[in-house]
Amino acid sequence: MIELGTQSDIKLINEEGLRIDGRKFNELRPIKIEVGVLNRADGSAYIEWGGNKVLVAVYGPREAFPKHTQNPSRAIINARYNMAAFSVDDRKRPGPDRRAVEISKVIGEALECAVFTEQFPRTSIDVYIEVLQADAGTRVAGLTAASVALVDAGIPMRDMVVGCAAGKVDGKVVLDLNKEEDNFGQADLPMAIIPRTQEIVLLQMDGNMTREELEEAVELSKKATMYISDLQKEALLAKYKSQEQEKEGEHGE
Amino acid sequence: MYLDIERKIVLPGEEISLEGMKQGNGIYHDNGKYYSYQMGVIQTYNSYANIIPLSGKYYPVRNDRIIGKVIDIAPSFWIMDIRGPYPGFLHINDTPWKNLDQDLNKILGVGDTVFLKVNEITESRQIWLSLKDAGLRKLEGGHIVMVQPTKVSRIIGKGGSMVNTIKEITGVKIQLGQNGVVWLDGTADKVMVVRNILKYIEKEAHTSGLTDRVKKILEESR
Numbered sequence: 001m002i003e004l005g006t007q008s009d010i011k012l013i014n015e016e017g018l019r020i021d022g023r024k025f026n027e028l029r030p031i032k033i034e035v036g037v038l039n040r041a042d043g044s045a046y047i048e049w050g051g052n053k054v055l056v057a058v059y060g061p062r063e064a065f066p067k068h069t070q071n072p073s074r075a076i077i078n079a080r081y082n083m084a085a086f087s088v089d090d091r092k093r094p095g096p097d098r099r100a101v102e103i104s105k106v107i108g109e110a111l112e113c114a115v116f117t118e119q120f121p122r123t124s125i126d127v128y129i130e131v132l133q134a135d136a137g138t139r140v141a142g143l144t145a146a147s148v149a150l151v152d153a154g155i156p157m158r159d160m161v162v163g164c165a166a167g168k169v170d171g172k173v174v175l176d177l178n179k180e181e182d183n184f185g186q187a188d189l190p191m192a193i194i195p196r197t198q199e200i201v202l203l204q205m206d207g208n209m210t211r212e213e214l215e216e217a218v219e220l221s222k223k224a225t226m227y228i229s230d231l232q233k234e235a236l237l238a239k240y241k242s243q244e245q246e247k248e249g250e251h252g253e
Numbered sequence: 254m255y256l257d258i259e260r261k262i263v264l265p266g267e268e269i270s271l272e273g274m275k276q277g278n279g280i281y282h283d284n285g286k287y288y289s290y291q292m293g294v295i296q297t298y299n300s301y302a303n304i305i306p307l308s309g310k311y312y313p314v315r316n317d318r319i320i321g322k323v324i325d326i327a328p329s330f331w332i333m334d335i336r337g338p339y340p341g342f343l344h345i346n347d348t349p350w351k352n353l354d355q356d357l358n359k360i361l362g363v364g365d366t367v368f369l370k371v372n373e374i375t376e377s378r379q380i381w382l383s384l385k386d387a388g389l390r391k392l393e394g395g396h397i398v399m400v401q402p403t404k405v406s407r408i409i410g411k412g413g414s415m416v417n418t419i420k421e422i423t424g425v426k427i428q429l430g431q432n433g434v435v436w437l438d439g440t441a442d443k444v445m446v447v448r449n450i451l452k453y454i455e456k457e458a459h460t461s462g463l464t465d466r467v468k469k470i471l472e473e474s475r
Contacts, residue, residue, distance in 0.1 A: 043308065061310065061338040072377070116281075116290060121378060123338045151265055154309025154403065156290040158281070159266030196266045196288070233264055236292060240262055240307065240459060 033235035043153025047145035051135025064124035079108035136182035163192035166217035279304025311402035311432035320430030347383040395438035402433035
């Protein structure tokens, strides 16, 4: 495995300033969100973000088990980030590892900032994030889909959490790293915000950046999250709009 | 009267202009502004603006009439699944049965369905149920259909118009639980018709003029 920031002679940005997949420094990979893809779950969402494919199911609020995990004043958010064995090139050993446990924790805490947990004491809201295919930036893709699934489950929220990553590649700050840029770049900075208040609810950094570069990356991500936030809203409305259009076709009220 | 604005779907975090209305369900305020906290449609009722959610669990309210299923039995009460975040408790004193020495299992066993009401919700969110009211009973025979709890008011319709239409046209006995459990009794083919129409209402709940459309479909299938 090649460590992050490893020196290599691969050129990640060419003379015209384009990246290896042809994007500009401030360009996102294509994103597609679908809502209500699972029938058994209370809420669900599926996101395709470049090469990432992530499925999210939400259950609850329901009684928290085991009982000692219950909080008498609010609900607990039980997020589980899991990568499928076939999600990466080499088979990933199934089960939670150190990385998955950490990501589950930060995603759960980010969602907790948006959900009105105090409305449901002693319950748990379970969020299952299954990464089917990974291509860098799965935690922000999972988090973005998770907040859509929470809305689909009818859980009271201040706003929808939305995530995006930025990073440093070939000495330049770029938005939304792909796998090659993540592996051979100098830094990766996933973050998530609550769009209405611009509050940052998740911020991690892997690698090295100067203070100025960090600020630039945060600004880049913030701008992108506003766009992704619109995609989330569109996806949620689409679930009900498709039915409305059928109706208009038949009856024209 | 349904105004256009009343059927618009709002999302969490969306700003709501109350226009002189009072803050009702599904709305929170922050920095002097009002925002929705659920996905739903805005409806006004008694000068309150409410957000009627499009999805979600059943949240019990006192005196709601619901259908519960026995999941466990304790020494003097039954523990019921009421499709909410918390289980409901039905104490033997809140039932018409008086044989206290008798095994509770002989009166209501695990898996039995009961039409009951929410008697009391304590501060620690314990839900106490009751069978002591007109029309409340153990449901025997029949079929159970689950719908989304948030769509039940749409199935009832204004003053019961929707559910009465369905009952009249199909002749199926219907017992509606506020928690989204519907008990049906009738011939198998009629029950299937009602089941399909309930699913249709659930899907189209946020649109207007539904009762007339349902009537048309039912009359066609007769």
